[in-house]
Each structure stands twice: as C-alpha cells, then as structure tokens.
Amino acid sequence: MSVAEAFWEGVKHIFKKTFTVKHPYQQHELPDGYRGRHLLYLDRCTGCGICAWICPEKTITMVHVTLEKTYPQNPEKRFPQYWYVRCCFCHFCTDYCPTAALDYTKDYDLAEYEKDLIIWSPERLSKVPEAHVGYRTKFHGWAGVDHHLFREGGLGE
Amino acid sequence: MSTLDLNVGPQHPGSGHMRIMVKTDGDLIVEATPDIGYVHRGIEKIAESRNIIKNIPMLCRPNIADDSHLNWSYIKPIEDLQGVEVPERGRYIGTILCEINRIASHLYGMAIMGGIFSGHTTMYMFGFGDRELLLDLHEMLTGARMTFSFFVPGGVRRDLPKGFKEKLLETLEYIERHLPAIDRIFVSNPVFVQRTRGVGVLRKEDAIKLGVVGPVLRGSGIRCDVRKDAPYGAYDKVDFEIPTFKEGDSLSRWLVRFEEIKQSISILRQAIRDIPGGPIARKAPIVIPTGEAIGRIESSRGEINHYVVGDGGDKPYRVKMTTGSLKNLAALPFLLKGVRIGDLPIIYGSLDYWPVEADR
Amino acid sequence: MDAGPTTEPKATSSTEGLRPVPGVWVGNLRDIVERLVGLPPIKSLINWSRLYSLWPVHLTTACCSAEFGAMMGPRYDPERFGMQAAVGSMRQSDLLVIEGTVTKKMLKRIKVVWEQMPNPKYAIAMGDCACSGGLFHDSYSIINEVEKTIPIDVYVPGCPPRPEAVLNAVIKLREKIRREEVYSK
Amino acid sequence: MTISPSVQEEHIATAIRNELGNAVDEVTSQRKDRISVVARKDTLREVAQGLQRLGFDHAVSVSGVDLLEEKKIEVLYFLSSYSRDDLKHLVLSLRVKLDRESPSLPSLTPVWESANLFERETYEMFGVNFEGHPNLRKLLLQDNWDGPPPLRKDLKIPEMG
Numbered sequence: 064m065s066v067a068e069a070f071w072e073g074v075k076h077i078f079k080k081t082f083t084v085k086h087p088y089q090q091h092e093l094p095d096g097y098r099g100r101h102l103l104y105l106d107r108c109t110g111c112g113i114c115a116w117i118c119p120e121k122t123i124t125m126v127h128v129t130l131e132k133t134y135p136q137n138p139e140k141r142f143p144q145y146w147y148v149r150c151c152f153c154h155f156c157t158d159y160c161p162t163a164a165l166d167y168t169k170d171y172d173l174a175e176y177e178k179d180l181i182i183w184s185p186e187r188l189s190k191v192p193e194a195h196v197g198y199r200t201k202f203h204g205w206a207g208v209d210h211h212l213f214r215e216g217g218l219g220e
Numbered sequence: 221m222s223t224l225d226l227n228v229g230p231q232h233p234g235s236g237h238m239r240i241m242v243k244t245d246g247d248l249i250v251e252a253t254p255d256i257g258y259v260h261r262g263i264e265k266i267a268e269s270r271n272i273i274k275n276i277p278m279l280c281r282p283n284i285a286d287d288s289h290l291n292w293s294y295i296k297p298i299e300d301l302q303g304v305e306v307p308e309r310g311r312y313i314g315t316i317l318c319e320i321n322r323i324a325s326h327l328y329g330m331a332i333m334g335g336i337f338s339g340h341t342t343m344y345m346f347g348f349g350d351r352e353l354l355l356d357l358h359e360m361l362t363g364a365r366m367t368f369s370f371f372v373p374g375g376v377r378r379d380l381p382k383g384f385k386e387k388l389l390e391t392l393e394y395i396e397r398h399l400p401a402i403d404r405i406f407v408s409n410p411v412f413v414q415r416t417r418g419v420g421v422l423r424k425e426d427a428i429k430l431g432v433v434g435p436v437l438r439g440s441g442i443r444c445d446v447r448k449d450a451p452y453g454a455y456d457k458v459d460f461e462i463p464t465f466k467e468g469d470s471l472s473r474w475l476v477r478f479e480e481i482k483q484s485i486s487i488l489r490q491a492i493r494d495i496p497g498g499p500i501a502r503k504a505p506i507v508i509p510t511g512e513a514i515g516r517i518e519s520s521r522g523e524i525n526h527y528v529v530g531d532g533g534d535k536p537y538r539v540k541m542t543t544g545s546l547k548n549l550a551a552l553p554f555l556l557k558g559v560r561i562g563d564l565p566i567i568y569g570s571l572d573y574w575p576v577e578a579d580r
Numbered sequence: 581m582d583a584g585p586t587t588e589p590k591a592t593s594s595t596e597g598l599r600p601v602p603g604v605w606v607g608n609l610r611d612i613v614e615r616l617v618g619l620p621p622i623k624s625l626i627n628w629s630r631l632y633s634l635w636p637v638h639l640t641t642a643c644c645s646a647e648f649g650a651m652m653g654p655r656y657d658p659e660r661f662g663m664q665a666a667v668g669s670m671r672q673s674d675l676l677v678i679e680g681t682v683t684k685k686m687l688k689r690i691k692v693v694w695e696q697m698p699n700p701k702y703a704i705a706m707g708d709c710a711c712s713g714g715l716f717h718d719s720y721s722i723i724n725e726v727e728k729t730i731p732i733d734v735y736v737p738g739c740p741p742r743p744e745a746v747l748n749a750v751i752k753l754r755e756k757i758r759r760e761e762v763y764s765k
Numbered sequence: 766m767t768i769s770p771s772v773q774e775e776h777i778a779t780a781i782r783n784e785l786g787n788a789v790d791e792v793t794s795q796r797k798d799r800i801s802v803v804a805r806k807d808t809l810r811e812v813a814q815g816l817q818r819l820g821f822d823h824a825v826s827v828s829g830v831d832l833l834e835e836k837k838i839e840v841l842y843f844l845s846s847y848s849r850d851d852l853k854h855l856v857l858s859l860r861v862k863l864d865r866e867s868p869s870l871p872s873l874t875p876v877w878e879s880a881n882l883f884e885r886e887t888y889e890m891f892g893v894n895f896e897g898h899p900n901l902r903k904l905l906l907q908d909n910w911d912g913p914p915p916l917r918k919d920l921k922i923p924e925m926g
Binding site: 120121147150172177181 | 655660708712713714715733734737739741751
C-alpha cells in the first residue's frame with residue numbers, strides 16, 4: 064500500500080513547477096554581497112599591499128601598471144593583480160582593504176582554455192560588471208572605517 | 221575455503237575517494253580493510269606556516285558541506301586562548317548559520333545515500349533540490365554557497381542582511397512542507413526500508429567501544445550531543461531535543477538525520493525570533509597567545525575538535541583537527557564483517573562518510 | 581587494447597593512397613575513411629553528435645565533487661547538454677572532470693582512469709586545487725600541475741566553482757569540440 | 766575567555782588523584798570542562814586502565830606535539846565519556862612526554878579501541894612507536910614516502926607571512 068503512496072507522491076511532482084534554471088539563457092539571481100571576482104577601484108587604491116599580505120594563497124601580486132592616467136593617491140601606480148586559479152574567494156582582501164578600493168561582484172564566470180588567461184590585471188579588474196551595487200561601500204562604509212575586521216582587528220593597532 | 225579479494229575504489233560509482241579492500245567468500249564479506257589517504261593534503265602542516273586569519277579558509281576545506289562547523293571549531297580555541305568573548309548577536313548569527321548548514325548537509329547525506337548508494341534517483345533530486353534553497357540562504361548571509369570563511373576571532377564577518385528573516389522563515393516552511401513527501405517516498409517505502417532495516421547493526425556497546433560520533437552514535441541509542449552536553453553559541457538558550465533510535469541499523473542512522481532536520485528547523489525559528497541587537501564582533505588581536513586549547517563543535521557528521529597550541533606569535537605552533545568521519549570510519553570494517561556484498565553501499569552510505577574530512 | 585585510430589602509425593603518404601587507380605582500390609582503408617569524415621558535412625555531423633554525448637566519469641578526487649553533484653542536481657540539470665549523470669565505467673565516458681585536489685597518492689589512479697577512457701576524450705580541471713594547487717599549493721603531498729599528466733581542455737577557477745561556472749566550462753568545451761577536427765585527438 | 770574551573774572539575778580531579786595515586790605526576794584543571802593528567806611512560810597503561818574504570822570510555826583524539834626546544838615529543842590522548850552523564854561535558858587530556866630521538870610508548874588501543882586509527886596517524890606523522898598496537902601501518906601518506914615524519918618540525922615547507 065505504501066508503495067502506491069510513494070508512487071503517487073512521485074507522480075504528483077510531474078505537475079509541479081519546473082525547478083530547473085535554464086542556465087545560459089536564464090540566470091539564477093544572486094544576492095547583493097555575493098563573493099564573486101573582485102572589483103578594483105583604481106582611484107581609491109593606495110597600493111599599500113595589505114591585500115597581498117592577508118591573501119592565504121599568494122593570489123595577489125602587486126604590479127606597476129603603465130597607465131596614462133595619474134592617480135594622486137597612488138603615485139607609483141602600484142596595484143594588485145589577481146591570479147584567479149589560486150583565489151579561494153574568501154575576500155579577506157576586500158574586508159581588510161583600508162580604503163575600500165576592492166569590492167565584491169556577482170561575476171563568477173572565469174573559465175578559460177589556457178591557465179595564463181586567468182591572470183587578471185588591474186585594468187581588467189577595474190571593469191565594473193553589469194548590475195553592480197557597490198556592496199562594500201554600501202554596507203561596510205566608505206574607507207573601511209565601518210568594518211570590524213579592520214577597525215577592531217589587530218592590524219590597525 | 222577460498223576467498224576472493226575485491227577492490228572497491230578509489231574510483232567507484234558511489235561517492236567518495238577511498239578504497240575498501242574486501243575479502244569475500246561467495247557473497248559474504250569476510251574482511252574489509254579501508255585504505256584512506258587519497259585526499260591527504262597535509263593541512264595540519266600548512267597551518268603551522270600561516271597566520272591565524274590565513275588559516276581560516278584552508279582549515280574549513282576538509283568538509284565544504286559542513287564549512288561553518290569546521291570554521292567555528294577552529295576559531296573557538298583561539299578565542300579561548302585570546303580571552304575574547306563573542307557578543308551575543310554574533311553567537312546567534314553563528315548558530316543560525318550552523319543550523320542552516322546542518323540541514324543542507326543532512327539533505328546532502330540523505331540524497332547521496334538514497335540516490336547514489338541505493339539507486340533511488342528521486343531522493344537525489346529531492347535532496348539536492350531542497351538543498352539549493354538553503355544554499356541560497358547561505359549566499360544571502362555570507363556571500364558564498366558553501367565555503368563561507370564566516371567566523372573570525374572575535375565574532376562573525378557580516379550582520380544579517382535585510383529581508384533575511386522573511387526568506388529564512390519562508391524556506392523553512394517550504395522544507396517542513398516537503399519533508400512528508402520525502403517521508404512518503406522513502407521512510408515508509410517498503411522498498412527502501414527492506415534494504416536498510418537490520419543492515420549494518422551497530423549495538424550500543426560497540427558504538428561506545430569504537431568511539432563513533434554524530435548520527436551514527438545517536439542511531440545506536442546513545443543520547444550524546446555536544447550542543448547539549450557542552451553548549452556553545454546560543455544553544456543553551458534554545459530548546460531542542462536529541463533524536464535517538466535504539467536499533468542501530470542503517471535505517472535508524474538515516475532516520476536520525478531526518479529527525480534532526482526537524483529539530484534544526486525548530487532551533488532556527490527560535491533563534492531568529494530571539495536574536496538580540498548589538499555588535500556582531502569584538503576586537504581580537506591577530507596573535508595567538510602561549511597555551512593550548514581544544515574546541516568541541518557538533519557538526520552534522522559528529523563531534524569536531526581542533527586542538528590548537530600557540531607560542532605567542534601570529535602562527536599556531538600546532539593545529540590538530542579530529543573530525544567525525546575519521547571516527548566513524550572505525551565502525552566501517554566492524555559493520556562490514558559478515559554482511560553480503562550488496563549491502564556494502566548501503567552501510568557505507570549510512571555512515572555519511574566524507575573522505576576529505578577523514579584524510580585532511 | 582586499441583584506444584583509437586590515432587594511436588596506430590599513419591601511412592607514410594596518405595594522398596598517394598587516395599589516387600584513383602582504375603578498377604582497383606589501392607591504399608590504406610583508414611586513410612580513406614579519415615579523408616571522408618574530414619569533409620565538412622560529415623565532420624560537423626560527427627562533432628555535433630559528440631557535443632551531445634559528453635558523459636563524465638565518476639571520479640571524485642576531492643571536495644569539489646559536492647558542487648559537481650549540485651550541478652547534476654535538479655536546478656542546473658546538465659542533461660540539457662547531453663551530459664548524463666556520472667557513470668561508473670570509464671569505458672563509456674568521454675569527459676574527465678578533475679574535481680579538486682590531486683594528491684600524489686591519487687595521481688596514479690587518475691592516470692589509469694584517463695588511459696582507460698576511449699578516444700575522443702576531454703578533461704576539465706575543476707577548482708583551484710586542480711588548476712594550480714590552490715590553498716594547499718605548498719603542501720608536501722599534492723600535485724600542483726595536473727596538466728603535466730593529463731592534457732586539460734578547460735580550467736575552471738573557484739573554490740569550489742559555482743555549478744553555473746562548471747556549466748559555462750562545459751559550454752566552452754562544446755565550442756571547442758564544434759571547431760575541432762574529427763581525428764585531432 | 767578563560768573561565769576558571771568550577772567545583773565539579775576540582776572534584777573529578779581529586780577523584781582521579783585518589784584513584785591513581787602516584788602513577789600520575791600531575792592532575793590540573795586550567796579551564797572549564799578541561800582536565801589535564803600528566804603521566805609517565807612506565808605507568809601509562811596503568812593510568813589508562815584507572816581512567817577507564819572512572820568512566821572515560823572512549824578516546825576523542827590522539828595528538829602529538831613536536832616540542833623542538835625541549836627535544837621532546839608530547840603525545841596527548843583526549844578522553845571523554847559516553848556512558849556517564851556527569852562526564853559528558855569533560856575533555857580529559859592524558860599526556861606523556863617522550864624522547865625525541867626514538868619515541869616509543871605502550872599502545873593504549875587495547876584499553877580504548879577508539880584510539881586505533883589515531884595512534885596509527887600519530888605513528889606516521891610523528892614517528893612515534895606504539896608498542897603492542899595490533900596494526901601499526903601507514904594510514905594517510907603515499908606508499909613511497911621517504912621524507913621525515915611530516916608533522917615533525919624537521920620537514921620544512923615554504924613559510925608564508
């Protein structure tokens with residue numbers, strides 16, 4: 064008898080709404096603050112290297128870029144460069160950034176045919192993806208003063 | 221009497237990457253020897269070379285389905301050594317995350333056991349489908365599906381986002397509504413029950429002797445749960461029960477997980493109702509003082525202990541992690557002795573063994 | 581034993597074998613077949629059928645298998661791309677997804693699985709650990725560069741990657757297959 | 766937060782002292798729910814049997830610590846109880862210090878079956894020889910491992926800030 068019940072339960076699910084997201088055509092909606100790839104604000108980054116220090120996997124190297132534009136807060140033009148095959152998306156770099164120059168994005172599609180193409184230069188990181196809200200700035204405050212990891216962590220003292 | 225040696229794994233149609241060397245006599249298993257270490261990554265060694273913040277993502281990776289428990293279990297002894305007390309709200313948020321994670325992990329375990337090891341694809345789809353909704357809650361709260369790195373010394377990283385409470389209650393209501401369907405299809409389905417009832421019986425004395433933990437222990441009738449025995453987080457403020465079953469067979473281990481999901485839903489409802497205001501984290505230094513501490517956390521696969529030794533620097537001198545899967549592995553050769561080879565997948569699945577967690 | 585046509589030594593001059601000799605078929609049959617299936621309509625037909633039969637081996641090397649399982653689950657459902665749920669036998673599969681860390685102990689087994697798979701076969705490195713060692717890159721027991729053993733077609737970073745990211749990698753791999761020669765592998 | 770030990774821990778510590786007498790060197794409780802028992806190599810088996818009589822029925826974990834400065838290796842058995850309700854909240858650490866060059870101690874697997882896998886792990890990670898262990902083989906490392914035991918401080922891996 065309970066076999067029939069089980070069978071009936073399965074049959075009922077045929078008529079329910081489809082759960083599948085047809086991925087390349089439909090996107091599953093991600094919440095604000097999703098920890099995808101990083102976004103670098105070139106006009107805020109001072110090149111201090113705290114992100115490279117806190118990174119658990121040596122994802123970040125500080126590089127000098129050859130951009131025409133000058134950045135008053137960063138005269139040496141020293142910016143982080145991410146090698147994403149190492150990144151574990153813990154985003155400690157974003158939380159520890161004292162000037163909120165890094166931010167979360169909802170961009171997770173990083174697959175490539177070659178390993179070397181997954182190196183993200185500062186210019187590539189600074190491209191703002193669509194539907195970006197600026198989570199770090201919005202919720203953790205400008206210049207990182209609002210974030211406890213920096214304010215109350217051992218780093219500030 | 222001639223026996224046949226069989227190699228199950230490390231590449232096998234089930235889930236996981238461990239090898240069981242099985243000696244069979246006809247259909248009966250004479251002896252089974254698990255061979256583990258295929259995912260041994262030496263994280264206890266690496267942990268000695270990185271500072272305590274950098275260790276957080278790595279020390280959670282052994283069990284990504286259970287990330288928050290591993291994370292908390294590593295942070296707790298460090299907080300004990302530093303003398304930092306987590307604010308009330310931080311502890312509540314931790315409890316909420318851990319309980320969502322426990323439901324997700326139990327659904328995963330049930331889906332793997334029902335779906336892959338006993339061949340009921342529907343359970344796989346039910347388990348993974350419902351789990352996605354819980355992973356959405358993870359995403360909303362922490363920003364990641366499975367690997368949160370959410371606990372830091374002194375508290376948690378993010379506050380509850382806007383609209384989280386409503387979404388949580390909505391999801392819980394859905395899960396609660398869907399549990400009877402799982403019950404009808406599996407728990408009271410004679411096809412499934414006959415494959416699991418009386419298979420792989422672990423009696424109470426043997427469970428104590430082998431030192432198993434978690435649902436395996438409670439499936440053998442021992443009422444033991446770190447959340448009750450040595451409460452952490454907000455577990456001393458919420459009201460819940462520890463489901464136990466006397467039989468000790470594969471079905472009762474499955475049922476413990478099923479009942480624990482119901483308890484977790486009740487815990488979550490109480491926690492989200494009672495959550496106080498205030499800060500989510502306190503100031504914590506980035507050094508680990510001289511001394512040693514051991515933390516206890518009840519994860520969904522059993523008790524987890526991190527033993528941390530500090531020498532006053534920012535790196536731990538020694539981190540030892542003991543996980544539920546390695547303890548439950550001790551029961552596997554015991555349970556497999558004398559059963560039929562067809563019952564091997566069911567028994568293996570009922571332990572909810574996560575190889576990475578055992579190998580570290 | 582024969583893993584595929586390419587493992588056999590090719591005829592020294594394939595064009596000679598195809599030269600029409602009145603009344604007699606002279607030459608290596610394999611060359612003729614190779615020439616024939618290389619023609620655009622047949623080639624695209626074969627590649628199209630390969631596109632929809634990417635069956636992965638069930639080889640879990642580490643924890644990324646949890647997300648691979650989620651991809652096989654109801655929300656993402658890769659059977660829309662002809663990707664069947666992971667099969668136990670590598671003789672029937674075309675795709676090896678390396679799901680996470682490859683330890684020195686596991687590498688031998690992966691090699692065995694890879695060699696047992698029939699041609700054409702493809703490999704996706706899923707997760708940081710499979711791509712570069714990831715969080716455990718300075719460990720004493722893991723392999724940082726798995727591509728030295730197995731030729732990797734697509735790298736998917738992430739720890740673990742989202743199921744969508746893996747699906748995107750599969751779509752990238754399908755684009756690669758669509759363009760490739762039939763006997764390139 | 767260092768919560769000072771309560772009366773209950775002191776009570777249990779006294780019970781252990783009474784039960785074991787001179788076999789243990791030291792019984793202390795520095796933190797809530799934690800008791801530390803320091804034993805010697807020659808009396809270890811005796812101490813273990815005494816603790817089992819008191820109700821500590823399974824090993825939670827077995828760990829080793831390489832004390833490079835003291836030239837010692839410390840082996841710790843973490844014990845707890847399933848069968849006695851008043852001991853469930855406790856974790857007792859039974860510790861013994863060994864010579865670093867050739868560490869060996871009597872195995873406690875005959876006393877606690879649950880220590881089996883952990884002792885094997887400690888054997889391969891620290892090179893500690895457990896005398897009388899039923900099955901002292903490698904557990905996790907690859908078959909052709911030829912370096913020093915990995916968790917000893919002799920094995921160096923790249924340091925990171």
